[in-house]
Amino acid sequence: QLQLVESGGGLVQPGGSLRLSCVASGYSLDVFAMAWFRQAPGKEREGIACIHGSGGVGGPTYVDSVKGRFTISRENAKNSLFLQMNNLTVDDTAVYYCAAAPYYYCAGPIDGMEHWGKGVLVTVSP
Numbered sequence: 001q002l003q004l005v006e007s008g009g010g011l012v013q014p015g016g017s018l019r020l021s022c023v024a025s026g027y028s029l030d031v032f033a034m035a036w037f038r039q040a041p042g043k044e045r046e047g048i049a050c051i052h053g054s055g056g057v058g059g060p061t062y063v064d065s066v067k068g069r070f071t072i073s074r075e076n077a078k079n080s081l082f083l084q085m086n087n088l089t090v091d092d093t094a095v096y097y098c099a100a101a102p103y104y105y106c107a108g109p110i111d112g113m114e115h116w117g118k119g120v121l122v123t124v125s126p
Helices: none
Strands: 003-007 010-012 018-025 034-039 046-051 070-075 080-085 094-100 120-124
Touching: 003 094, 018 034, 018 094, 018 120, 034 070, 034 080, 046 070
Parallel strands: 010 120
Antiparallel strands: 003 018, 018 080, 034 046, 034 094, 070 080, 094 120
């Protein structure tokens, strides 16, 4: 059974950085696209970054609100996904979720995920 487990969340001051990790177990995900989502208090969950599976061409995709500040990456040998978050603001406060897609390449809106982690809380506060 596939499991996704996130780690690395916590409390950080505005302008700070955090690195989230997600480890998959029970199934190899290297060919599938993976993504990070977040859900801020009182808001719907949104996809913020997507990275292709191992056969994909081109770079990751990001929503505008995190572009230039967040970097998604993966290490297929360790079945792991990462999100480096820099220059954090209070608006980045949310529960962050790792997700695996049933498709191979990221295109268009970041959605349609098949598997989800339970999420990790990131709080950005002075």
